[in-house]
Amino acid sequence: MEAKTIPVTVLSGTLGAGKTTTLNHVLRESGDRDLAVLVNDMGEVNVDADLVAESSDISAEEEELVELSNGCICCELRGDLLDAIGELTRDREFDGIVVESTGVAEPLPVAQTLTLGFDQSDLDPTEFYEETGIEPLENCHLDTTVTVVDAHQFHEAMQSDEILDDDGTKKHLGDLLVEQVEFCDVLLLNKCDLVDEATLVEIEATLETLQPRAEIVRTTHGRIDVDEIVDTGRFDFEDASRSAGWIQELQEPHESAEEEHGVTSFVFEARRPFHPERFADFLDSFPDDVVRSKGHFWLAGREEMALMFNVAGQSIRVAPAGNWIATLPPEEREAQFEAHPELEETWDDEWGDRGTRLVVIGTEMDHESIRNHFELCLLTDEEMDADWGAFEDRFPTFEQPPDAADDELDDPESNGQEEIGIAD
Numbered sequence: 233m234e235a236k237t238i239p240v241t242v243l244s245g246t247l248g249a250g251k252t253t254t255l256n257h258v259l260r261e262s263g264d265r266d267l268a269v270l271v272n273d274m275g276e277v278n279v280d281a282d283l284v285a286e287s288s289d290i291s292a293e294e295e296e297l298v299e300l301s302n303g304c305i306c307c308e309l310r311g312d313l314l315d316a317i318g319e320l321t322r323d324r325e326f327d328g329i330v331v332e333s334t335g336v337a338e339p340l341p342v343a344q345t346l347t348l349g350f351d352q353s354d355l356d357p358t359e360f361y362e363e364t365g366i367e368p369l370e371n372c373h374l375d376t377t378v379t380v381v382d383a384h385q386f387h388e389a390m391q392s393d394e395i396l397d398d399d400g401t402k403k404h405l406g407d408l409l410v411e412q413v414e415f416c417d418v419l420l421l422n423k424c425d426l427v428d429e430a431t432l433v434e435i436e437a438t439l440e441t442l443q444p445r446a447e448i449v450r451t452t453h454g455r456i457d458v459d460e461i462v463d464t465g466r467f468d469f470e471d472a473s474r475s476a477g478w479i480q481e482l483q484e485p486h487e488s489a490e491e492e493h494g495v496t497s498f499v500f501e502a503r504r505p506f507h508p509e510r511f512a513d514f515l516d517s518f519p520d521d522v523v524r525s526k527g528h529f530w531l532a533g534r535e536e537m538a539l540m541f542n543v544a545g546q547s548i549r550v551a552p553a554g555n556w557i558a559t560l561p562p563e564e565r566e567a568q569f570e571a572h573p574e575l576e577e578t579w580d581d582e583w584g585d586r587g588t589r590l591v592v593i594g595t596e597m598d599h600e601s602i603r604n605h606f607e608l609c610l611l612t613d614e615e616m617d618a619d620w621g622a623f624e625d626r627f628p629t630f631e632q633p634p635d636a637a638d639d640e641l642d643d644p645e646s647n648g649q650e651e652i653g654i655a656d
């Protein structure tokens with residue numbers, strides 16, 4: 233039998249959602265469990281850690297409380313995070329470790345760091361160990377990822393055009409919130425005392441659509457049963473990476489017109505490209521009732537590369553999604569056909585795999601009107617025969633391979649969003 237390893241819980245959530253409050257509650261209610269806490273605090277003042285220490289009788293000498301400051305555990309402090317857990321657990325057996333991320337941290341890279349660091353994933357960790365200089369930790373496992381959502385601020389956050397700065401990486405608040413919701417095992421819908429029942433039900437419906445796999449628990453002042461988030465055995469990297477509603481919807485599309493509480497979704501598909509000017513104009517006034525949209529699209533004049541469409545609240549991002557299979561050399565194309573036999577069915581004699589497939593999730597959306605808007609952006613028969621290079625194209629140009637472009641694209645100021653006229 234495998235030895236039991238220490239379960240690690242990661243708490244994420246936007247600024248002020250109630251992470252620290254939840255952590256304090258968990259420490260107070262931890263009973264016989266011996267818990268260690270690791271708090272990632274950006275900047276000079278580490279208020280969170282003080283609070284934790286105060287309310288949980290943890291003394292610094294016991295070294296059960298570790299602060300990681302001046303950086304973010306989803307970026308430059310990834311190695312430090314593992315070092316700190318290694319230090320903590322070198323001579324001591326804990327019943328659990330709770331990591332509180334900063335309000336700007338993305339859960340996926342943190343989970344990736346931990347699964348690699350705990351040698352718990354199928355990914356090849358060699359490069360990671362070389363880069364961070366750490367040794368794999370065999371005495372821990374990533375057990376539960378928890379996202380705390382502020383019920384009171386949810387709608388405001390989704391509609392906000394506030395830009396957050398995570399150590400140089402700029403992101404819309406809605407974008408971060410959606411990422412945190414889409415990647416977790418447990419969603420704590422906190423601050424339920426500040427919101428009426430109808431609003432809570434509506435937020436729950438949205439959360440369920442964005443993240444069908446997670447357990448959603450309503451809380452006030454983070455009062456959660458400790459067993460719901462410590463040592464639950466819920467985390468699985470592959471499942472968590474594939475659990476977002478938009479991914480599931482793309483895999484098994486269904487037009488959900490009468491979902492609960494006005495939250496519905498549909499998949500838009502087309503085998504003609506979008507007219508770059510009309511599509512950019514549409515994005516300039518993109519409907520507010522779309523909460524989330526994601527997928528790839530074909531833009532006329534960009535026959536080499538598929539583009540990724542990524543809407544979360546007020547954030548609209550476009551990024552490279554890789555070359556069309558039709559552009560690959562014959563042997564690579566063959567390999568793709570072997571790996572994805574379903575390609576045969578949809579392959580177009582002239583255009584190969586080029587096309588558009590987007591999931592649209594929203595509240596009280598008018599499906600027909602949004603579909604029509606997308607349809608109107610497609611090239612007409614006449615335009616199909618025109619010179620596509622002559623169309624006005626305000627979308628950013630992507631010359632780098634997708635991997636290299638990714639970081640830069642996270643920055644709304646550098647990814648050309650202004651160029652494509654994002655709606656305020």
Ligand SMILES: Nc1nc2c(ncn2[C@@H]2O[C@H](COP(=O)(O)OP(=O)(O)OP(=O)(O)O)[C@@H](O)[C@H]2O)c(=O)[nH]1
Binds near residue numbers: 245
């Ligand atoms: N009314 C109400 N207030 C809450 C609730 N949960 C937390 N708060 C308050 O919300 C504020 C922020 O809570 P924190 O726990 O510090 O939030 P956080 O997510 O740790 O915040 P950062 O560390 O700044 O990201 C505090 O004043 C809490 O007392 C709740 O359920 N209801």
